[in-house]
Amino acid sequence: DTHAISAGKPLEGIEYQQGTLAGYEARQYLLEKWGRTCAYCGMAGTPLQVEHIHPKARGGSDRIANLTLACRPCNQAKNTTPVEEFLRSKPALLARILKQAKAPLRDATAVNATRWALWRALTATTLPVATGSGGRTKWNRSRTNAPKSHTLDALHVGELAQVTGWPGRVLVIKATGRGLYSRTRTDRYGFPRLRLPRIKHVHGFATGDLVRATLAKGKHAGVHTGRVAVRTTGSFNITTATGTRQGINHKHIRLPQRADGYSYTARQETTNER
Ligand SMILES: [Zn+2]
Numbered sequence: 001d002t003h004a005i006s007a008g009k010p011l012e013g014i015e016y017q018q019g020t021l022a023g024y025e026a027r028q029y030l031l032e033k034w035g036r037t038c039a040y041c042g043m044a045g046t047p048l049q050v051e052h053i054h055p056k057a058r059g060g061s062d063r064i065a066n067l068t069l070a071c072r073p074c075n076q077a078k079n080t081t082p083v084e085e086f087l088r089s090k091p092a093l094l095a096r097i098l099k100q101a102k103a104p105l106r107d108a109t110a111v112n113a114t115r116w117a118l119w120r121a122l123t124a125t126t127l128p129v130a131t132g133s134g135g136r137t138k139w140n141r142s143r144t145n146a147p148k149s150h151t152l153d154a155l156h157v158g159e160l161a162q163v164t165g166w167p168g169r170v171l172v173i174k175a176t177g178r179g180l181y182s183r184t185r186t187d188r189y190g191f192p193r194l195r196l197p198r199i200k201h202v203h204g205f206a207t208g209d210l211v212r213a214t215l216a217k218g219k220h221a222g223v224h225t226g227r228v229a230v231r232t233t234g235s236f237n238i239t240t241a242t243g244t245r246q247g248i249n250h251k252h253i254r255l256p257q258r259a260d261g262y263s264y265t266a267r268q269e270t271t272n273e274r
Pocket of ligand 1: 038039040041042043070071072073074075
């Protein structure tokens with residue numbers, strides 16, 4: 001949120017130390033702006049500290065445009081030395097840093113303009129509208145020690161007091177459509193190859209329905225839950241999580257859920273460190 005971080009609020013000192021959202025967002029922004037490396041020596045993969053380009057002790061401001069990131073040795077070496085003096089032997093680097101510091105937040109500004117136009121349009125509907133930021137999501141997640149996953153990211157969006165837990169399994173809803181209008185299949189030259197039946201329902205079942213088949217004996221003995229593909233013969237195929245069971249008689253099948261254009265599956269919540 002470039003409005004929040006360029007409003008001229010002090011970003012260091014007590015507020016930053018306590019890890020406020022503003023400070024956290026500012027740090028995320030600086031990491032992006034300065035390429036996650038020390039501005040002075042180019043070191044990556046080292047802890048980086050927020051650094052005043054023009055030292056605070058010499059009247060440098062707390063505004064985001066005067067902040068960069070430096071590794072601890074560079075930060076300590078520079079201390080309150082004016083940046084022009086500190087980089088006297090590296091004029092090209094000095095010029096690059098001063099230019100980068102002043103670089104307008106042009107891309108971010110464009111995104112912001114679009115974002116606020118969207119927000120105004122949504123607010124005009126009089127529905128309650130809340131906004132969040134990627135920085136806030138990450139900040140929330142860092143407070144609850146939640147691992148990184150899409151599901152848990154969604155759980156941490158926006159203003160929240162606390163997250164006390166999360167499910168081990170998540171419901172995955174996938175749009176599958178409601179079948180084809182086409183009444184034929186074509187071969188690779190575009191000629192009709194076979195006619196599809198006009199009637200979609202066979203013995204009350206339609207392809208795509210979520211069904212449960214209970215078979216007492218035979219090679220498919222057991223309970224199978226999955227998507228059914230109907231055939232006019234009354235002998236159906238059921239695709240379960242473990243594979244496709246072919247030739248199951250409709251008499252053994254019950255219908256927990258009619259196909260509604262979506263598939264519903266549960267899966268173990270997995271995390272992927274990014
Ligand atoms: Zn350095």
